[in-house]
Amino acid sequence: MRRRFAQYRQTGAYRDGQAVLGFVVIALLFALPILNQNRMVLGVDAFFHLHRFYDAAMQLKTGQFNYFVSLFGFNQSGRIVNAVYGPWFAYLNGLLLLLAGSWVRWQFWSNFIIAFGGLLAGYLALRWAHVRRLYSVAGSMIMVGSLPGLSWFANQAFMSVGAMFIALAVGSGIRMLQQPNRPINPWQMGAVMALGIQVHMLSTLFMLLVLVWFALPAVFRAKRPVLMVLNGLLAAGLALLLSVNVWMPFLHVNMGNRLLRPFIELRGDIPADTLGFTWDGSHNLSLIAMALIVIAVAVLVLRNQCRPRLDFTTQWTLLGGVLLVVAGSQLLPWRMIMKDADNWLSTFQFALRFGIPGLILIVFGLLLWLQQQPIAASSGMQVATLATGVLAMGMLFTPMTDKMATQSDLKTVVGLTAYTRPKLTVKQLVADERRTDLSRLMLDGTQNYPDYLPISKKTATSLTGKDWYTKNGLDQAYLRDIVLNRLPKMKQTVVDGQLHLTWQAKRATTVTLPVVKYAETTLSLNGQMLDKVKLSRIGAPVVKQQAGRNTLILGYQTPGWLPTTQYVAAISWGLLAFGAVVAQLRRFYKEKE
Incomplete structure (x- = not known):
């Protein structure tokens, strides 16, 4: 037994297991402030996602399912959000919320899972790029502890959740240049892209951008370029198969409606929200991130003086990272670029988002460069690199713990774009975060983001950046028509997957109902179906x-193909997971021999 264990300790699986165990400990320590303070961090996007997950949780709890419309979240408005924004991930968070039993415990466990997932994904991606284990551990900590991590743990912005998949895309992209005999593993790349689609579609655009960046030179360096292209097409087909439950409902809703896209921040009449620097990273870039960017630029500028000579893969990785960081900074004239509000770049919303894949590429490139240096094998450099990773994770504590410490009034507790009920105090809010009655926190506040609401053709064609967060903005229309629109003696219930809204009226008059109608939404008023109905701006x-x-009675005409998409996606993931386990076991026993 001891001999077998001694043999096992010499395997790569054992050393990888040590890294994974370390990530578990780090992620637990990272999530502990939530448990110690026993209160949540509510950033600018918090209530938007809390309502998403609450709706999924209540559907699971009550058995009242509707894949498209919100029956419990978003003020029980029948609004479509989860169906176009990672439905399976929302249901997983809903299940986690039910198991946790309260919102504050849910945030503890969700922070732990996202921190662990980010660390593990970064480690795997760096290993795919043939970075040594210890440097892979340090690199994963630097990525999670810098700009990618900050956006979730401090602000509950989903880009940092998607960042873990961007790291995996970078690992797949570097493989294209490192392995000219077989640049693309279609199963690996297809699964990575499908995960991105399942969780956060916007991150998938950055993943695609990264893969294209590496594919451009890789196709000319490949020994069999035709096979590379075929494997790329196979990966794309697999990604679509594994995510059919997301993109088919997404297309279904978009083809039948003109959906209001998320807030356009990139517009020509205001300064773009670009990358900024503070020593602790509370405004996107920390001291460590800035140092990495400076080193990356220096390595590129002095590449001809590098000994050993800088290889093409490292140069291309660093160049892509630096270009994306520049794209996310004030070095580009964003006000001039975005004079046209319909510019395709507005899809990315915020200029600073380009810095997320940029910083990930820089970490990969610098580690590839570092391990080529003679000093890389020294224990001093290994300890210094690992210490940098630990410091990066530690500095991410500062924005999170500072936010908790300064929560003395409601304005510092919740994001500026959130609406909270009148006379709500911090004491009441914190108490509701700890309650087992999950609905109490949903009554305390909501995010008046009008994302994915159906708008008219006239509104869609005249849309500008001024339609958000101004006196006559669509967010104010949503607040007025839905959130604050309480009818006399109004009661909302859910029966057979449909929303029932009852109220009393003194006389027969015209009234705006606090629900949202899409093309496939069915409305029955007092026993009579409403085929044609006037709609407000939102x-x-x-x-x-x-x-x-x-x-x-509000319902939704669910397309007959919906169950098929769920079965196809679930079975495909099951078969892929089974194949991956078999392949891993074969590799393990082969290594053991």
């Missing part, structure tokens, strides 16, 4: 109520 139906009791 899709709220305007109807004529009768005197006395009124009942509205």
